[in-house]
Amino acid sequence: MSKTKNAYRIFLILSFIGINTLIIFGIGAILSYLNTGADKSTMLHLEQEVHEVYLPKVKWTDTIGEGRPMSKQILGEIERDYKRAWYVRNLAFRTNDMQGLKDYYTDSSLVKLKRILAFNKEEDTHVLTTTLNHNPDLEFFSADGQLVVFQDNNVTRYSQTFKKDKLLFSKKDTTNYRVIMLLEDGFWRIRHLLEVEQDSLQTNTTDKIGLSPEVKHIRGVNYYPKNAAWNMFGDNFDSLAIKKDIKLIQEMGLNMIRVFIPYEAFGKNKVDQNKLNQVVQVLDFAEERDINVMITLFDFYGNYDITDWTLTHRHAEVIVNAIKNHPALLGWDIKNEPDLDFDNRKKYRVTAWLEEMIAQIKEWDTEHPITIGWSSAESAINLSKKVDIVSFHYYEELGQFTEKYKALKKIVSANKPIFLQEYGTSSYGGLWKGFMGSEKKQADYYNEIQGYIKQEQLPFAFWGLYDFEEVPASVVGRLPWRRTPQKYYGCIDTAGNKKLSYSELAK
Known part of the structure; x- marks a missing residue:
């Protein structure tokens, strides 16, 4: 009888230890998950998605501006998050959903976007859009390394606007943007993305190509x-x-x-x-x-x-x-x-x-x-x-x-x-x-x-x-x-x- 009681006690003790181990392990896993939640690229799978579906041509026309000198590493990080911001913006216009925008835009910069998306959703319209090239020109980098200002010139955009599933119109244009980005939580967020008047539009001068005699x-x-x-x-x-x-x-x-x-x-x-x-x-x-x-x-x-x-x-x-x-x-x-x-x-x-x-x-x-x-x-x-x-x-x-x-x-x-x-x-x-x-x-x-x-x-x-x-x-x-x-x-x-x-x- 005593042997049976001892075995029962051992079983209870082992069960108690096992249950507590599982609880501790579960709490640790939850904390680990919550801590990794700050990695926006993981949450939105942006590392993979941007690479797979969005690679506009980006060419910095000038990387020397006023303020603190800009290193190649920081310039690369700014370009990375700037492209991601455009990617989630394009995705938002396609789905009329705000998901991901807060990670690459500050609250104040989202006011206009929210209004446009709400209107599109109410009208049952959506826009498929992409940018084909960007030509940033660095203007200012703050001494504390937290703010950058640049102008993105001659950005070629293409869009298709739909009412339900019916194409209403397509549009291709070239636009300049004044951009202000802030460094927050290790990521660069867009504070301002403002269209600015262009001095001159680029024109395509290569519509006609001289055909060699071999063609005929x-x-x-x-x-x-x-x-x-x-x-x-x-x-x-x-x-x-x-x-x-x-x-x-x-x-x-x-x-x-x-x-x-x-x-x-x-x-x-x-x-x-x-x-x-x-x-x-x-x-x-x-x-x-x-x-x-x-x-x-x-x-x-x-x-x-x-x-x-x-x-x-x-x-x-x-x-x-x-x-x-x-x-x-x-x-x-x-x-x-x-x-x-x-x-x-x-x-x-x-x-x-x-x-x-x-x-x-x-x-x-x-x-x-x-x-x-x-x-x-x-x-x-x-x-x-x-x-x-x-x-x-x-x-x-x-x-x-x-x-x-x-x-x-x-x-x-x-x-x-x-x-x-x-x-x-x-x-x-x-x-x-x-x-x-x-x-x-x-x-x-x-x-x-x-x-x-x-x-x-x-x-x-x-x-x-x-x-x-x-x-x-x-x-x-x-x-x-x-x-x-x-x-x-x-x-x-x-x-x-x-x-x-x-x-x-x-x-």
Whole structure:
């Protein structure tokens, strides 16, 4: 009996100790959580979110002002919190929610913002907005290091205003701001953000780019190596095969290749330098053979949302600045067949992104023409006044080609080149094409359309050089009646044999 009582006492003592340990541990965890609550970047996940969705170009025009000298570290902290303040401000206008604003704005600076957000919420309107660049000019840094004053000049803003889900209007403007920020709790908060009158507006002087004579005489091919369909760069990069192919392309009497840079595979805003070096190698090989290269950017991109704009700008900026001086570069193709995204991504969203990307690239490269690879002649009228070359693809019945081309030609300015950027037909003649295709029919197709092209003196790039053993499902889906014919568009088969169509194209 005594043994049972002792065991019971031991159980009670151990239970008491265990319960108290859990209580102490729980209190400690709560205190730890409360203490970390002061880290605003953790609360709002701003370190990750800002990096992922908001990277406007920030260039300090002057970092020497009155008062205390500014160190690079403090300047970096001010810039960090200033960008975060813009980020949460943009987010607030999108959601009509004040969350996060108090962490980067003082109470007095929030009065106007609160009033605007309350009005928008009452009217059931919201604004998608972003800034594309900032040019701060330091004016004053207090002796105690707690206050900074600067002017942010020529801030380019873009916004889309919605009533419920209906777009009311879009707006792009350039504004100057007088900014006062205070250091509180280790973070810089905006005390004043006031628009100021501008002395002069920046104007774009690069709307027109002189086209090199090569553009009007393009005889080209959309190019992927035989063993790297839609996946040319990275681990699949085969410099020997590419060099051999470019020699073959030259021997065919062609003078241009179109290559593709997939956005995500190249690292989005963190461009993969190894893959970028491989692109330069392709340009080097092309230069050796007097072949021009058209670079298609943003392959497999499909977001277009304003919140993603600045990341795509940083992606393009790195690539354009790395390649723009290469002698083999023919021009920039912003996006392949963006009109196919009109239905699910909204036309206004797609065209707004394209138009701004054109403007951005013209800031970095004033020498090379810009185009967009529209999926049809009808779609090519979009932004035709903004591009330097109007490009369209054609995979429809040949009987309608001349009519559709001439309709486009009537709309496009007479001095602006029109480029047949993709066209072709499959030689596949199996079940999934009703046993209707053949190499002979493919050759006949090219014989006919090359006649139209020669007659109209139309620059062209056919699809494509090789047949492929595999086509990624991400390109045309998994349906066999779509995927299988796509494997047989080349003029050279998978064994390296020249098909009948080769002789129609090598003229």
